[in-house]
Amino acid sequence: MTNRRNFIKTSAGIVAASMVMPAYSFAPKRQVAANDRIRVGLIGCRNMGWGDLADMLLNPEVECIALCDVDTNILGNRAAELKKSHDRSLQIFHDYRRLLEIKDIDAVIIGSPDHWHCLQFVDACSAGKDVYVEKPIANSIAECEAMTRAAKRYKRIVSVGQQQRSGDHWHSMVKYIKSGMLGRIARADVWGNFRYGALSKAVPNEPVPEGVDYDMWLGPAPLSPFNKQRFHGSWRMFWSYGGGLMTDWGVHLLDMVLWGMNISRMPRRVTAIGGKFAYPENAPETFDTQQVIYELDDFIMTWSHTGGTETGPYGRNYGMAFKGTKGTLVADRENWEVFPEPSGGDNVEKVEPVKEFSDHKERHRHLADFVSCIKSRNPITACTIDHGSLSARYAHLGNIAARTQSMLVYDEDAQMFVNNPEADALLKPNYRSPWQFPVV
Ligand SMILES: NC(=O)c1ccc[n+]([C@@H]2O[C@H](COP(=O)([O-])OP(=O)(O)OC[C@H]3O[C@@H](n4cnc5c(N)ncnc54)[C@H](O)[C@@H]3O)[C@@H](O)[C@H]2O)c1
Structure with missing residues (x-):
C-alpha cells in the first residue's frame, strides 16, 4: 500500500x-x-x-x-x-x-x-x-x-x-461523479488516519546543530528554542509551522471532493471538535483526534482523523466516500470503486460496481x-x-473550528468570521520582526 x-x-x-x-x-x-x-x-x-x-x-x-x-x-x-x-x-x-x-x-x-x-x-x-x-x-x-x-x-x-x-484515476473518478451515475450526492466523508499524526514523544531542547541557520528556519514564526521534534519533517505537528493531519493530508483529500462536487466557495458553516485525546503526553501540538463538519447549501462534507491509528472505513486508513442515492463511491490513491445501493425503493435503476486503479504517474x-x-x-x-487556496482554507477552517470549539461562519467579503473574535485571531499569524506580512 x-x-x-x-x-x-x-x-x-x-x-x-x-x-x-x-x-x-x-x-x-x-x-x-x-x-x-x-x-x-x-x-x-x-x-x-x-x-x-x-x-x-x-x-x-x-x-x-x-x-x-x-x-x-x-x-x-x-x-x-x-x-x-x-x-x-x-x-x-x-x-x-x-x-x-x-x-x-x-x-x-x-x-x-x-x-x-x-x-x-x-x-x-x-x-x-x-x-x-x-x-x-x-x-x-x-x-x-x-x-x-x-x-x-x-x-x-x-x-x-x-x-x-494530475492523477488519472482521480480524473476518471471526478468524471464518474459528474456523470450523475451515483444519483444525488448529499454527503461526502473524508478521513486520514496516520500514525505520525500523534506518536512522537517529546524530547528536550538542544543547541542549534552546526550548519543550521535556525533564525532563518523560524523566519516569521515566533522565537522558540531549538528542538529537533519541531524541526525537519516533524514541524508539521506544531501550530506555528503547520496544521497537523488536517492540513497535511486534508488539503489533498478535501480537494478531490471540492473538485468532484464543483465547489468553489467557502462553506456556509463549519463545526468541529478536536484535541489531544489519545496521546495527551506526546509532543505534537496539533490534534490527534478531530471531527469536522462543513455545511454547504444542500451538501455536507465531513473530515475526521485519528492520529496514531492506521485503520479506517472501507478498509482504508485514508480516503473519501461520496454517498449517492444509488451508490457510494470510495477512493484513495490506489483506486476508486462503487458500492451500489441494494435495489428497491427509489433506486430501481441500479448502478454497476466499478473499480479503477491509479497508474501512479501523477507527480x-x-x-x-x-x-x-x-x-x-x-x-x-x-x-x-485558486484550487490550492480553497482546499487550504477549508483545512484551516477545520482547525480553527476545532481550536475554538465553535460553529464558524466565514464572511468571504469581509475576510473574517461572523461574531467570533477568538477565531478571527487565528486567521492571520503575527510575523516576527523584521519579517512583515506581505502587502499585496
Ligand atoms: N505534495 C505532497 O504530497 C507533499 C508531501 C510531503 C510534503 N509536502 C509539502 O512540502 C513542503 C516541505 O515539506 P517537507 O516534508 O519536504 O519538509 P522538510 O522539513 O523535510 O524540508 C523542508 C526544507 O526546507 C528548508 N527550509 C526551511 N526554511 C527555509 C528557508 N527559509 N529557506 C530555504 N529553505 C528552508 C529546511 O531546512 C528543509 O531542508 C511542505 O509544505 C509539505 O506540506 C508535500
Whole structure:
C-alpha cells in the first residue's frame, strides 16, 4: 500500500507524509536550444522540494541553476548530488532573497515548511518568477488570500503541489461523479488516519546543530528554542509551522471532493471538535483526534482523523466516500470503486460496481503540466492557486473550528468570521520582526 510506503523514520521519530525518498537520480538530459530552456531554482531542498525538482528535471528543457536551504548539511549534499548528473554551474544560497535576484531564473519550487510559503511565494511573484508551491499553500487563511492576490497581480504561472489533480484515476473518478451515475450526492466523508499524526514523544531542547541557520528556519514564526521534534519533517505537528493531519493530508483529500462536487466557495458553516485525546503526553501540538463538519447549501462534507491509528472505513486508513442515492463511491490513491445501493425503493435503476486503479504517474504529469504552462503562458495549471487556496482554507477552517470549539461562519467579503473574535485571531499569524506580512 502506498500509504504504508509513505512513511520514513527520521531522528525525530516517525514523521509525515506522502514523503519522497531523497535518493533520486537526475538522469542526464537531451540537448534543448538555449532559448527554449527553463531555468529553475529550488527553495527548501530536504524532502518534497527535492522530489519536485527531480520530477521537473525529467523535462529536457528544464535546468536547475540554484539551490537554497537554511541547513548547510542538506544544501551541500543536494548540490553535490545534482552536480553529478548536471554539468553546469550551480549557485547555492542560505537566503532565498539572493536566489530570487538571479535574473536568469524563470521559475522557483517552494519546498520549505508551510510557515514560509507565503513570504517566499509573494517575493518570488514580485521578482517575476513562475512558482510551483507545495501544499498547503500557506499556514493560515489570510496568507492564502494574500498569495492568491499576488499570483494575479504579478500575472505569474503558478501550480500547487496537490498532484492528485494530475492523477488519472482521480480524473476518471471526478468524471464518474459528474456523470450523475451515483444519483444525488448529499454527503461526502473524508478521513486520514496516520500514525505520525500523534506518536512522537517529546524530547528536550538542544543547541542549534552546526550548519543550521535556525533564525532563518523560524523566519516569521515566533522565537522558540531549538528542538529537533519541531524541526525537519516533524514541524508539521506544531501550530506555528503547520496544521497537523488536517492540513497535511486534508488539503489533498478535501480537494478531490471540492473538485468532484464543483465547489468553489467557502462553506456556509463549519463545526468541529478536536484535541489531544489519545496521546495527551506526546509532543505534537496539533490534534490527534478531530471531527469536522462543513455545511454547504444542500451538501455536507465531513473530515475526521485519528492520529496514531492506521485503520479506517472501507478498509482504508485514508480516503473519501461520496454517498449517492444509488451508490457510494470510495477512493484513495490506489483506486476508486462503487458500492451500489441494494435495489428497491427509489433506486430501481441500479448502478454497476466499478473499480479503477491509479497508474501512479501523477507527480511526473503534474510537474510536466507546470513546465508546459510556463512555456505556453497558460495560467490554468493542473492545480491553480485558486484550487490550492480553497482546499487550504477549508483545512484551516477545520482547525480553527476545532481550536475554538465553535460553529464558524466565514464572511468571504469581509475576510473574517461572523461574531467570533477568538477565531478571527487565528486567521492571520503575527510575523516576527523584521519579517512583515506581505502587502499585496
Ligand atoms: N505534495 C505532497 O504530497 C507533499 C508531501 C510531503 C510534503 N509536502 C509539502 O512540502 C513542503 C516541505 O515539506 P517537507 O516534508 O519536504 O519538509 P522538510 O522539513 O523535510 O524540508 C523542508 C526544507 O526546507 C528548508 N527550509 C526551511 N526554511 C527555509 C528557508 N527559509 N529557506 C530555504 N529553505 C528552508 C529546511 O531546512 C528543509 O531542508 C511542505 O509544505 C509539505 O506540506 C508535500
